Amino acid sequence: MTDVKPYLSAADIAARVRALGDRISSDYAGGSIVVVPVLKGSFVFAADLVRAITVPVEIDFLAVRSYEGTESSGVVRLTHDLDRSIEGRDVLLVEDIVDTGLTIDYLLGNLATRRPRSLRVAALLHKPARTKVVVPIDYLGFEIDDVFVVGYGLDDDRGGRRHLPYIGALEPAALDPGARVR
Numbered sequence: 504m505t506d507v508k509p510y511l512s513a514a515d516i517a518a519r520v521r522a523l524g525d526r527i528s529s530d531y532a533g534g535s536i537v538v539v540p541v542l543k544g545s546f547v548f549a550a551d552l553v554r555a556i557t558v559p560v561e562i563d564f565l566a567v568r569s570y571e572g573t574e575s576s577g578v579v580r581l582t583h584d585l586d587r588s589i590e591g592r593d594v595l596l597v598e599d600i601v602d603t604g605l606t607i608d609y610l611l612g613n614l615a616t617r618r619p620r621s622l623r624v625a626a627l628l629h630k631p632a633r634t635k636v637v638v639p640i641d642y643l644g645f646e647i648d649d650v651f652v653v654g655y656g657l658d659d660d661r662g663g664r665r666h667l668p669y670i671g672a673l674e675p676a677a678l679d680p681g682a683r684v685r
């Protein structure tokens with residue numbers, strides 16, 4: 504599509520995801536992880552990441568809605584909760600993009616009340632320029648500019664580009680107010 508500029512290639516993403524998987528596998532060596540992808544944007548990243556992890560994993564999903572309109576409202580709502588208890592478990596929250604930080608901040612607070620043994624964050628992308636709340640990112644793929652990116656499973660409103668194997672940046676003219684709604 505003409506309005507999407509290539510930003511991160513499939514090969515670059517794959518190499519970085521493999522490196523993250525190696526680090527995670529060595530950090531949790533001898534243990535097991537409950538991997539918690541935050542739907543929907545992280546489903547492709549999470550699918551690749553778990554296959555790069557060599558320690559045993561279980562998967563449980565969370566879904567949130569964090570935006571109403573173009574700007575973050577600061578209100579994060581859980582729309583799908585975990586199926587199982589995480590008490591005493593090593594939990595790895597998997598997020599596609601840390602933008603303002605509000606979503607991860609909310610989720611870390613929420614999950615901490617369930618008394619996991621440990622709670623860490625893996626995020627494919629981080630936009631430091633948009634930070635409103637500083638959150639810990641234990642495993643980060645790439646820091647990126649303040650651009651709206653699509654592809655590789657990322658939220659795209661009705662743009663129809665979630666399946667692209669690479670990440671593309673939308674040209675400013677292609678940005679529309681609905682684009683930030685999950």
Ligand code: IMP
Pocket residue numbers: 544569575598599600601602603604605606607650651652653657658659685
């Ligand atoms: P935060 O609460 O502002 O950190 O929002 C993070 C969420 O906003 C991400 O998980 C994405 O779902 C969404 N998001 C932020 N920037 C982008 C983008 O450039 N493309 C697709 N989704 C985005």
